[in-house]
Amino acid sequence: MHSEKFAEQIVEHLSTAVLVFNTQLQLVFINSAGEMLFAHSSRHLCGQSVHELLANSEVMVELLAAAITSEQVVIQRSCLLELPGASDLRVNGTFTPISDAGVVGSVLVELHQIDHHLRIEQEEHLINQQQATHALVRGLAHEIKNPLGGLRGAAQLLEREINDEPLKEYTQIIISEADRMQALMDRMLGPNTVPQLxxxxxxxxxxxxxxxxxxxxxxxxxxxxxxxxxxxxxxxxxxxxxxxxxxxxxxxxxxxxxxxxxxxxxxxxxxxxxxxxxxxxxxxxxxxxxxxxxxxxxxxxxxxxxxxxxxxxxxxxxxxxxxxxxxxxxxxxxxxxxxxxxxxxxxxxxxxx
Ligand SMILES: Nc1ncnc2c1ncn2[C@@H]1O[C@H](COP(=O)(O)OP(=O)(O)OP(=O)(O)O)[C@@H](O)[C@H]1O
Ligand SMILES: [Mg+2]
Structure with missing residues (x-):
């Protein structure tokens, strides 16, 4: 009922990386999640052999070969995917042999990143925690700013009434320290304006x-x-x-x-x-x-x-x-x-x- 385009769109939107290797074990298809995992575009990756693509992940290559020789689906939980220039990832891998014109040799590979959910959870936690801290700091800075203005104003009035120069040094200290604190509070409050996009x-x-x-x-x-x-x-x-x-x-x-x-x-x-x-x-x-x-x-x-x-x-x-x-x-x-x-x-x- 659904068009081929619709099926393509579904594969593109999967969060699981989908890769297809041909009988020469060259990559012929990779979806968006796969591009993200390998940090390269489909155009760059397609045509590469499985040995180039998974050069540092021998276990993966062996599993893929096992799927071809056994002509059976191979599933491996929590295997290590080592990619050059990236930190190691844990994935659940499924290797499905598919027949191409009656000859089994192509393989469909599904890689599901299992630390992905962990990362999302950690990030959500980080976002919530930071929002709470930021609100606390802003509230505190706001409360300190108000009396600070009064303190500075009173010291200025006092200074005008004092004729004794050495005593004026003290009011000057109050004023300059209040200014220093005011500047700190302003930094803590951060820019107050609505972002001008x-x-x-x-x-x-x-x-x-x-x-x-x-x-x-x-x-x-x-x-x-x-x-x-x-x-x-x-x-x-x-x-x-x-x-x-x-x-x-x-x-x-x-x-x-x-x-x-x-x-x-x-x-x-x-x-x-x-x-x-x-x-x-x-x-x-x-x-x-x-x-x-x-x-x-x-x-x-x-x-x-x-x-x-x-x-x-x-x-x-x-x-x-x-x-x-x-x-x-x-x-x-x-x-x-x-x-x-x-x-x-x-x-x-x-x-x-
Ligand atoms: N690139 C970095 N390399 C090493 N340490 C860093 C780096 N970036 C931040 N830090 C550490 O994180 C701390 C916090 O940084 P942050 O910018 O929040 O405050 P700060 O630089 O100490 O003070 P401020 O930015 O308010 O003047 C730094 O003091 C430093 O110890
Ligand atoms: Mg800094």
Whole structure:
């Protein structure tokens, strides 16, 4: 009853990766979930042999061969899929031999990522936790700001009444400390305006941030660009985006103490989840540095306000960046080890549940 096109659409929208290998064991079909898993387009992957594609995952190749020789479906739970340049994944694999003009030799492979659900759960938890913390901090900052204004005003009035110069030093301390606290509270409150969404070229935003950080740092800092030229435009508030990215790139420059390399990388991810919401297209901006990495003690908490590993840090940069990106329905993730710290900013390119 349904057209072939409809069946194709269903396969494209599956969250399970579907791959078909021909009798020469070359890939002839891969769906969107598969493209996402292998982080390459179908055009790039099709034609590759199973040995190229799964070079680091011998077990997978063996299972596939077993399906062909036995002419039976082979199911393997929780096998390790090792892909070059990506972290290892656990998948449930199903290998189904299919006959091509009476000759069994083609194989249909289904790979279902089992840590995918775990990731969604963790992200949902992160989003909820961060929203709650942000609301708490904003409430607190707001409550402190009001009496602070009164305190500063009273000190100013007092200063006018005092003729004794040494005593004026004390009122000056009250005023300057109140100002310092006011500035801190303003940072904690974050930008108050409603985001002014407009078409933004993310590469222009990144170039702006790159130039600012290069000017601030010495000559021994390099910021490489690894931009995907096919990246579509984004509906965003450019000022908020600059602020968020600046906080992250500045942290990387500070961690490198002015010497090292930062890489700015942009890519598009298809059919990708941010928390429990699935989007057709997600922009992925990575800020990668080759510095010492985040202190392991801090790693799980860096997005919380007031968490800092620097003696002169307020610990607000990342929590503000996270709040700004979440105003765009996005999320910042981070992974870090000595020699490589990656902050990944995920921003939906279409709003689709
Ligand atoms: N790229 C990085 N490499 C190593 N550590 C990092 C990196 N980015 C962040 N950190 C750690 O995370 C902490 C929190 O960062 P965050 O930007 O929130 O606050 P801060 O930089 O300390 O202060 P602020 O940004 O408010 O001036 C930093 O103090 C640092 O210890
Ligand atoms: Mg910072």
């Amino acid at each position: 407009q078409a933004v070229n993310v590469h222009e935003v990144l170039e702006h941030v790159r130039e600012l950080v290069l000017v601030e740092s010495g000559d021994s800092l390099t910021i490489d660009q690894d931009y995907d030229p096919s990246l579509p435009g984004l509906q965003a508030d450019p000022d908020l985006l600059i602020q968020a990215l600046l906080n992250i790139v500045r942290n990387a420059a500070q961690a490198l103490k002015g010497t090292g390399t930062i890489r700015l990388r942009t890519r598009v991810q298809r059919n990708f989840n941010i928390g429990s919401r699935r989007y057709r297209l997600v922009m992925c901006i990575e800020v990668i540095d080759n510095g010492p990495g985040i202190d392991p003690v801090l790693q799980k908490q860096v997005f919380y306000p007031m968490i800092t590993g620097r003696s002169d840090g307020a610990g607000l940069g990342l929590s503000i960046a996270q709040a700004l990106i979440s105003r765009h329905h996005g999320l910042i993730e981070c992974s870090s080890q000595p020699g490589e710290t990656v902050f990944t900013i995920l921003l939906p390119l279409d709003v689709k549940a």
